[in-house]
Amino acid sequence: MTQDKKDAGYSATDQMIVSAARQIKDNEVVYVGVGLPMLATMLAKNFHAPNCTVVIQNGTVRKSLFPLPAGTDTLGVQTMSDLLTSLFYVNCLGQAGYINTGFLGAGQVDRYGNINDTVVGDYRNPVHRWPGSGGANDVMSICKQTIIIVRQSKRRFPEKVDFITCPGYLDGKPGQREEIGLIPNTGPRAVITNLGIYVFEDREVVLKSIHSGVGVTIDQVKAEVGWDIRVASDFGDTEPPTEEELRIFREKVDPEQTWAGGRRLLAREEED
Amino acid sequence: MDKVMTMKEAVSSFVHGGDTLFISGAQHGEPSAAIHEIIRQRIDHLTLVCALVTTSSLLIGEGAIDKMITGYSQQNDKRSYTIAKAKATNKLPVYEEYSHFGISLGLLAGQMGIPFMPTKCLLGSDMLKYNENIKSMECPFTGDKVGIVRAIVPDVGIIHVQRADAEGNAQKWGSLGVDQEGINASRTVVVTTEKIVDSDIIRRDPNRTIIPGFRVSAVVEQPWGAHPMHLAGYYNGDMFGLMTELREKDGYEAYMEKLVYGVSDWNEYLSGRKAIKGEDYFNNLLIQEPLMSEPVISGY
Numbered sequence: 001m002t003q004d005k006k007d008a009g010y011s012a013t014d015q016m017i018v019s020a021a022r023q024i025k026d027n028e029v030v031y032v033g034v035g036l037p038m039l040a041t042m043l044a045k046n047f048h049a050p051n052c053t054v055v056i057q058n059g060t061v062r063k064s065l066f067p068l069p070a071g072t073d074t075l076g077v078q079t080m081s082d083l084l085t086s087l088f089y090v091n092c093l094g095q096a097g098y099i100n101t102g103f104l105g106a107g108q109v110d111r112y113g114n115i116n117d118t119v120v121g122d123y124r125n126p127v128h129r130w131p132g133s134g135g136a137n138d139v140m141s142i143c144k145q146t147i148i149i150v151r152q153s154k155r156r157f158p159e160k161v162d163f164i165t166c167p168g169y170l171d172g173k174p175g176q177r178e179e180i181g182l183i184p185n186t187g188p189r190a191v192i193t194n195l196g197i198y199v200f201e202d203r204e205v206v207l208k209s210i211h212s213g214v215g216v217t218i219d220q221v222k223a224e225v226g227w228d229i230r231v232a233s234d235f236g237d238t239e240p241p242t243e244e245e246l247r248i249f250r251e252k253v254d255p256e257q258t259w260a261g262g263r264r265l266l267a268r269e270e271e272d
Numbered sequence: 273m274d275k276v277m278t279m280k281e282a283v284s285s286f287v288h289g290g291d292t293l294f295i296s297g298a299q300h301g302e303p304s305a306a307i308h309e310i311i312r313q314r315i316d317h318l319t320l321v322c323a324l325v326t327t328s329s330l331l332i333g334e335g336a337i338d339k340m341i342t343g344y345s346q347q348n349d350k351r352s353y354t355i356a357k358a359k360a361t362n363k364l365p366v367y368e369e370y371s372h373f374g375i376s377l378g379l380l381a382g383q384m385g386i387p388f389m390p391t392k393c394l395l396g397s398d399m400l401k402y403n404e405n406i407k408s409m410e411c412p413f414t415g416d417k418v419g420i421v422r423a424i425v426p427d428v429g430i431i432h433v434q435r436a437d438a439e440g441n442a443q444k445w446g447s448l449g450v451d452q453e454g455i456n457a458s459r460t461v462v463v464t465t466e467k468i469v470d471s472d473i474i475r476r477d478p479n480r481t482i483i484p485g486f487r488v489s490a491v492v493e494q495p496w497g498a499h500p501m502h503l504a505g506y507y508n509g510d511m512f513g514l515m516t517e518l519r520e521k522d523g524y525e526a527y528m529e530k531l532v533y534g535v536s537d538w539n540e541y542l543s544g545r546k547a548i549k550g551e552d553y554f555n556n557l558l559i560q561e562p563l564m565s566e567p568v569i570s571g572y
Contacts, residue, residue: 056447057372058298058299058300058447058448058449059447059448059449060447070511070512071299071509071511071512072298072299072324073298073299073300073447073449073502074502074508074509075446075502075504075508075509075559077447078300078446078447078504079563080563084445084446084447084448084504085447085448086376086447086448086449086450086451086452086453087298087323087372087373087376087448087449087450088373088376088377088380088450088452088453091372091373091376091393095373095391095392095393118369118398118399123398123401123402129345131344131345132342132343132344132345132367132369133343133344133369133370133371133372133374133397133399134324134343134344134371134372135343135371135372135373136371137371137373137374137393137394137397137399138371138372138373138374138393141371141392141393141394141395141396142392142393163398164396164397164398165397165398165399166397167395167396167397170396176396177396179417180395180396180408180417181392181395181396181408181416181417181418181419182392182395182396183392
């Protein structure tokens with residue numbers, strides 16, 4: 001795995017979170033999962049996107065800042081919200097087309113952006129069991145675009161997932177999402193990991209940039225992908241975090257470093 | 273009609289072996305006290321309907337759940353002894369899996385008294401292969417494909433709320449998860465509440481009522497009834513404390529012995545919890561800076 005470059009002054013995890021945060025634009029509406037997606041969103045909100053509206057699955061809709069939550073729902077998340085409602089209501093917002101960006105973690109992501117959060121192996125007798133969809137299938141089905149943030153390893157990047165919890169572009173042929181009835185012009189747009197940034201070209205995951213600032217090489221990335229991954233036409237180095245981004249992340253978003261290593265006790269990201 | 277009773281009476285009267293049981297909360301304000309009582313009364317072969325599984329994972333560990341209707345199993349055997357124990361005793365529930373929105377729509381159809389709800393979620397997911405209660409169909413108006421989720425109608429639902437009157441008019445605020453549709457879809461309803469209040473308090477702010485009294489069979493007053501989950505306006509949670517405690521066999525079995533089977537009710541649990549965690553434990557969970565809203569004005 002990644003060796004954090006000590007002289008870079010930041011880690012691969014920092015780069016992952018900063019790169020993810022940059023995907024969020026000011027004034028947009030973002031549907032955010034707990035863990036790494038929430039960390040990235042909080043950085044955006046504290047820095048370049050103070051006016052984004054954050055939607056959380058338990059029924060919270062809010063624009064003002066709030067403390068970094070350890071779980072999906074805390075009193076800190078609820079307090080001084082713009083709207084406290086139900087899971088049904090927030091998903092209706094998305095289904096009716098009012099949420100721009102969804103932000104998800106994942107158990108596994110495959111070549112065509114399908115996510116597996118359910119089982120590895122046979123469904124009834126699995127080799128590994130994840131907790132299941134939760135809100136993930138909903139986010140990926142209804143948001144205009146979905147950004148996936150996940151710690152990378154070969155096991156997490158198979159060519160084809162054993163179980164599609166959240167459909168990406170299925171087997172990669174054009175128009176499949178629409179054909180099965182999903183809302184047109186939705187689906188995954190980027191995958192951000194501790195090694196690089198991936199985008200979709202013709203519905204296939206391709207490598208857009210590598211975190212060369214922390215010493216990641218293209219060979220290292222390829223070793224942690226389960227298929228012969230293509231490189232994007234405009235491939236390059238990931239733009240490193242600025243000092244300001246790092247300062248805000250460390251001082252304002254996660255001062256106690258609860259999530260910084262992605263090591264929050266019992267967090268989904270920590271699971272193998 | 274006064275429906276106030278003890279937790280013991282409410283659970284023994286309205287929760288039966290083999291029932292499909294809706295548990296409210298989805299992390300916020302789960303009916304933890306009621307869950308302990310169900311375990312103590314050894315009610316089993318339940319089908320559990322819930323959005324998230326936190327305190328209800330105790331029911332899984334004790335082998336009380338045959339089937340789970342949920343979107344998120346939350347814990348696996350590496351992270352929680354509840355699943356490991358259920359596996360070891362051959363009592364791991366069968367999962368019927370949905371997305372969160374899927375559960376919510378199934379319960380909403382139940383609440384509405386209709387057979388199913390259409391959605392643009394779940395399509396293209398392998399959940400459809402293993403869950404016969406999610407399908408897709410052609411929209412009769414546009415011909416487009418839509419997902420459909422079959423109605424879920426629990427035999428009994430339990431909700432913990434901030435306040436209710438003796439008739440069962442129950443008010444919950446804060447984030448609601450699937451509470452509204454879940455409790456209203458349930459045929460029989462048990463309300464557990466931090467406080468039983470005069471009906472006039474309910475009636476001066478009736479928009480806050482989540483289910484009306486005539487739909488409710490039992491009202492149980494139980495302060496700290498959602499601990500270790502948080503409850504808006506009352507207390508913060510200690511969910512990670514519980515999860516850490518239940519992670520290994522020793523912690524899990526000690527918890528069950530000392531705090532579930534070894535006590536007769538939730539007040540004894542609270543004393544036992546305090547004895548283990550220390551004198552300041554509950555005080556530290558209280559809301560430090562309560563915010564008051566403007567009064568809601570009604571009348572004519």
